[in-house]
Amino acid sequence: MAISLGMQVDRASAPKVDIFHAVADANRRKLLDLLAAGERPVQELVVHFDMSFQAVSQHLHILAEAGLVTRRKQGRYRIYRAQPAALRDIHDWAGQYRAFWENRLERLGGYLDET
Amino acid sequence: MAISLGMQVDRASAPKVDIFHAVADANRRKLLDLLAAGERPVQELVVHFDMSFQAVSQHLHILAEAGLVTRRKQGRYRIYRAQPAALRDIHDWAGQYRAFWENRLERLGGYLDET
DNA sequence: TTGACATTCAATCATTCGCTTGAATATGAT
């Protein structure tokens, strides 16, 4: 596949922001949900928020630093794409406690109180 | 069942703290992990942190407000117990993106860009 | 009763957060 003209990709490196923190904000979760439906320029995301354009941009920046989105420059647009593979960590972490809501177990693992 | 002497239970009501926020802090996640092995008094939790006793107490307070732990007074101890059923919400939310890390799909749902 | 222990309450403080506004940069259209 040839390289598209005027196209440049910012690759994700080592995440600088903790994903738990990135996802703690409801607006950022909403952004991820919107992007899950398909990549979008910032413009199309902003309309879903009652917030300034720049504020949305800042949230996207944080998501990018957490490795949850990547962006691609296309003309004067920045097209953001969801990259939520990192959410697997969160999924797995929460999944450790599955027994608590499935079987109403009160304890996990093999530990016992020795008091 | 008769009421145990010197025992009192603080029941969880409607959570006042968002679980995503409660879990955003690494120390609080560590507390949950410790408590998953079995209920513990604050004292036994503190030793695992490089932090003042009171700071740990504050974190436990936040976890309690999020409904992720309950506490029981036993003598002069406060025994905390994990109640991480609410983590199911987080687990389910992150699970929405499962396709991203399982099949490397780049899009979820039925949405398409109509640009 | 006196004192040690376990925990919370309360005040304080530096840092971070989420947001706003205004300037800067870059691209496309005329």
Added chain:
DNA sequence: ATCATATTCAAGCGAATGATTGAATGTCAA
């Protein structure tokens, strides 16, 4: 060239966060 568009950069601000310290409360032990 000029101007509008799309987005980021940067500075500032009030509010929330995470921690500390000291005082207060309650329980056990001598």
